[in-house]
Amino acid sequence: MKILKSAKQIFTSSNPLIIQNGSIVFDEKILWIGKDEDLPKEYIKEAKEIIDVSNKVIMPGFVDPHTHLVFYGDRLNEFELRLKGFDYLKIREMGGGILKTVKDTRKASKDEIKNYVKKIIKNFIRYGTTTIEAKSGYGLDFENEIKLLEIINELNENPLTIAPTFLLHDVEENKSAMDCVNEAISYLKFIKDRNLAVFVDIFCEKGVFEIEETKKFLSEAKKYGFLLKLHTDEFYNIGGSKLGVELNAISIDHLNEITKEDIEIISKSNTICVLLPSTSFLLRKNKYPPARELIDNGCIVALGTDFNPGTSFTQNMQFIILLAVVILKLTIEEAILSATINSAKAINMDKFVGSLEVGKFADILVFDFEDYRYLVYNSAINNLEMVFKKGKRLI
Numbered sequence: 001m002k003i004l005k006s007a008k009q010i011f012t013s014s015n016p017l018i019i020q021n022g023s024i025v026f027d028e029k030i031l032w033i034g035k036d037e038d039l040p041k042e043y044i045k046e047a048k049e050i051i052d053v054s055n056k057v058i059m060p061g062f063v064d065p066h067t068h069l070v071f072y073g074d075r076l077n078e079f080e081l082r083l084k085g086f087d088y089l090k091i092r093e094m095g096g097g098i099l100k101t102v103k104d105t106r107k108a109s110k111d112e113i114k115n116y117v118k119k120i121i122k123n124f125i126r127y128g129t130t131t132i133e134a135k136s137g138y139g140l141d142f143e144n145e146i147k148l149l150e151i152i153n154e155l156n157e158n159p160l161t162i163a164p165t166f167l168l169h170d171v172e173e174n175k176s177a178m179d180c181v182n183e184a185i186s187y188l189k190f191i192k193d194r195n196l197a198v199f200v201d202i203f204c205e206k207g208v209f210e211i212e213e214t215k216k217f218l219s220e221a222k223k224y225g226f227l228l229k230l231h232t233d234e235f236y237n238i239g240g241s242k243l244g245v246e247l248n249a250i251s252i253d254h255l256n257e258i259t260k261e262d263i264e265i266i267s268k269s270n271t272i273c274v275l276l277p278s279t280s281f282l283l284r285k286n287k288y289p290p291a292r293e294l295i296d297n298g299c300i301v302a303l304g305t306d307f308n309p310g311t312s313f314t315q316n317m318q319f320i321i322l323l324a325v326v327i328l329k330l331t332i333e334e335a336i337l338s339a340t341i342n343s344a345k346a347i348n349m350d351k352f353v354g355s356l357e358v359g360k361f362a363d364i365l366v367f368d369f370e371d372y373r374y375l376v377y378n379s380a381i382n383n384l385e386m387v388f389k390k391g392k393r394l395i
């Protein structure tokens with residue numbers, strides 16, 4: 001049993017939201033949390049380790065609900081070309097884009113990919129992320145998609161908690177979108193039987209998988225008991241958010257192009273809106289989702305990195321929180337909630353992570369500042385001093 005004692009503030013992402021001068025007692029799970037003066041004496045006697053964190057702030061580990069964790073090889077050259085003004089289609093013609101990563105990933109062995117991804121996981125931890133969702137999607141064919149899902153599952157709890165998603169990502173060369181959907185549907189039973197994914201996701205976008213194909217894939221996946229996610233309304237509004245709500249998806253992600261009518265429909269549902277501002281930022285698109293309107297209309301907003309080699313090569317949720325406050329106009333409190341408890345809801349893990357409450361896993365961050373608002377105010381500086389995952393100190 002350990003105690004983090006006398007923190008200046010604990011931002012709980014629960015009720016009360018902020019505890020001034022608080023302590024937290026934990027082993028693998030949180031055993032007690034509250035004000036210093038109420039800390040029961042027997043904990044102090046029994047604790048193996050008492051760490052004084054006065055003048056510091058405690059927060060829950062960040063939960064990143066949207067990552068493309070497993071692939072091989074970067075797209076650095078493509079990133080630079082884009083900065084020089086080349087557009088995605090031109091880059092694709094020149095051999096870049098998702099299909100470049102698919103080629104690199106298919107060539108790499110399982111061990112090569114795992115070693116590559118382990119380095120990436122270190123960066124998630126260095127910036128305070130302790131739970132992530134991870135998608136397949138750079139394999140496209142059966143053998144390679146299964147390889148990626150197996151890697152995700154093998155890396156789970158090592159030390160990040162990883163929620164696995166089977167993603168239908170792109171249309172393969174020389175195939176129609178419907179052919180790809182039918183093929184992916186034929187993998188679903190295998191994936192379910194081996195418990196390789198909890199969620200399925202699809203890139204629902206004009207010219208990729210349109211409404212008819214998306215509906216077919218998700219409806220079939222639902223029959224197998226998968227929870228549904230959609231990449232949608234990122235570049236064009238083709239009705240993907242509406243479809244997501246209709247199918248009771250757990251989350252709809254991106255949403256740059258949603259309308260007032262969409263917001264109204266989403267607000268009456270339990271579907272979580274996962275917003276990914278770094279993708280728009282790094283693509284230099286001046287188009288962001290209407291986050292303020294979503295929140296003001298009662299929709300639940302979560303934040304993620306969209307970590308991927310093409311459009312958002314960042315593992316840093318602190319950066320996402322900064323963008324959410326400055327560009328999406330969330331308050332600092334809303335942004336932290338969206339990166340912890342709401343993002344845990346978006347991956348159906350809010351019973352276990354996402355807030356500091358008795359009974360939840362002790363996924364705890366300690367920052368070297370005295371006020372949680374420094375997380376945004378001391379912009380782009382990593383003040384993280386300690387990271388605990390299920391009570392075990394990682395940093």
Ligand SMILES: [Zn+2]
Nearest residue numbers: 066068231306
């Ligand atoms: Zn994505």
